[in-house]
Every structure is written in structure tokens, then in C-alpha cells.
Amino acid sequence: MITRRELLSEDTGSPYYELRKYPEPTICSECRLVYHKGRWTDGSSLLKGAHRELCPACRRIQDRNPGGVVYLNGSYWNLHQQELLQIVKKQEALAREHRPLQRIMWIKPNGAAGLEIATTNLHLARRIGEALHHAHKGRLDIKYSDGDRFVRIYWSREEKQKP
Ligand SMILES: [Zn+2]
Structure with a gap:
């Protein structure tokens, strides 16, 4: 939506x-x-x-000037990188079928336990965050800035300790 x-x-x-x-x-x-x-x-x-x-x-x-950036963080990310990355790529593929302007610009490590994904469009960043949250729960924070023209999406989850 x-x-x-x-x-x-x-x-x-x-x-x-x-x-x-x-x-x-x-x-x-x-x-x-x-x-x-x-x-x-x-x-x-x-x-x-x-x-x-x-x-x-x-x-x-x-211009290396994204419309949105998604940050993945937490120990859960470190343990489930492939699954989570698949969700990210799938959201881009789905978006591009009808919205070819919505693309991933870069994916790079963000600190020791994190990932940064930049997108050309804030809607795609939000879709990625919402898809991660929908499939893997965790915590999702959405922060708009620059008069709502730029969005930062924070998704994080800590893996529960096994008893
Ligand atoms: Zn072009």
C-alpha cells in the first residue's frame, strides 16, 4: 500500500x-x-x-543519491542472511515488473552485524522492510526525512538463545 x-x-x-x-x-x-x-x-x-x-x-x-535506505541489524540477520537476502531481491524483482524505476542501488555490509540496502525509490525501501517484517517478525521502524522525500527503514531482530 x-x-x-x-x-x-x-x-x-x-x-x-x-x-x-x-x-x-x-x-x-x-x-x-x-x-x-x-x-x-x-x-x-x-x-x-x-x-x-x-x-x-x-x-x-x-548521483549515488538513494530515495530510501533499509538497514538490517541483529544476530538473527547474521544467522539467516541467505533467506533474508532472498526476500530483498524478490521484492525488487516484483517491483520492477510494473515499476522499472524502483531498483536496488547497492547492498553493502553495515557494521559487524548488519546490512545496508539503498533503493532508487522510497516505496521499494518500505516494501522491503514490510516484507522482512511480515515473514520474519522482528522490529520495524520507518523514519521519513527531507520533507518525506527520503525514508530510512530499520529492521532488526535478535535470535533467541536456545535453552
Ligand atoms: Zn534509466
Whole structure:
């Protein structure tokens, strides 16, 4: 679910604004998405003579400026890395089927018992956090900043000691 707060979170003057209008057709000079009929889509048939511009996702990747960051923490993460990482990757794959601007920018270690996942879009960061929480419980905290244009998602769980 996309909240009203998230719908209002995009600044129309921002280069990352996903609903901005472009000349048609426009092609992303990085990933080749095509802006056609008001949407960024995978449209390899329309490319001849197209205007070239970075799409919002590639612009974020080039600028290393994520729309959201997910932090995984706790001993449970250390013990279940593969399972949890699968959930993260699956959420990206699901998102990209219909929202090709929603991508993971990087996944890197965050301290001794943690992981940092940056996404091009705050909705994807939230979906990842909610999917982890849904499947593995733990604690989920969602913190918006920059006038709700950026989100930090904290998911943590400590493994219970076996008796
Ligand atoms: Zn692109």
C-alpha cells in the first residue's frame, strides 16, 4: 500500500520526480527505458531518433543519491542472511515488473552485524522492510526525512538463545 504521505512526498521540481513530463519519445541514455505515452517503459521498438535523457532511477544511481535506505541489524540477520537476502531481491524483482524505476542501488555490509540496502525509490525501501517484517517478525521502524522525500527503514531482530 502506498500511503497518502508517500503520494505527496515527491517534489515536482525535483529531477527524480517520477511523474514529470518529457518530450516523446525520450530514452534513458543509461538503461534505455523509453518515455512513451506518459510513462517510462521498456519500449525497444520506439528508439530511432529518440531524445536522450537519464531516467529518474539512473539519475539517482549516477548521483549515488538513494530515495530510501533499509538497514538490517541483529544476530538473527547474521544467522539467516541467505533467506533474508532472498526476500530483498524478490521484492525488487516484483517491483520492477510494473515499476522499472524502483531498483536496488547497492547492498553493502553495515557494521559487524548488519546490512545496508539503498533503493532508487522510497516505496521499494518500505516494501522491503514490510516484507522482512511480515515473514520474519522482528522490529520495524520507518523514519521519513527531507520533507518525506527520503525514508530510512530499520529492521532488526535478535535470535533467541536456545535453552
Ligand atoms: Zn534509466
